Amino acid sequence: MTAYLIANITVTDPERYSPYRAQVPAIIAQYGGRYLVRAGTVQPLEGKLGFDRFVVIEFPSLEAAKRFYESPEYAPLLQLRVETTRSQVAFVEGHPPT
Numbered sequence: 001m002t003a004y005l006i007a008n009i010t011v012t013d014p015e016r017y018s019p020y021r022a023q024v025p026a027i028i029a030q031y032g033g034r035y036l037v038r039a040g041t042v043q044p045l046e047g048k049l050g051f052d053r054f055v056v057i058e059f060p061s062l063e064a065a066k067r068f069y070e071s072p073e074y075a076p077l078l079q080l081r082v083e084t085t086r087s088q089v090a091f092v093e094g095h096p097p098t
Contacts, residue, residue: 001093001094001096002093003059003060003064003065003091004036004058004091005055005057005059005069005090006055006089006090006091007054007055008053008054008055008089009054010053010087011053012084012086013084016083020080020084027073028068030073031064031067032059032060033065035055035056036056037055037056038055039053039055040054
């Protein structure tokens with residue numbers, strides 16, 4: 001079943017964050033992921049959403065998403081993101097086709 005990594009990111013150090021943006025797409029692809037949303041304009045409709053840099057990445061399964069997030073390739077970039085952003089990140093399982 002498809003799964004998604006959803007993140008809301010506020011960049012606090014744009015200069016240091018730049019290598020993360022440049023390097024992470026190849027690692028995402030290596031684990032079968034693809035961007036569905038990558039920091040586009042957010043137009044709130046109801047409530048205060050608090051979105052800054054909103055990202056949705058689709059993976060073929062929750063296991064694939066976890067392999068990406070826990071991978072040795074992503075580890076140094078994850079540390080960089082933690083140091084240069086305030087982030088909320090979650091995995092969400094997709095709904096099976098009906």
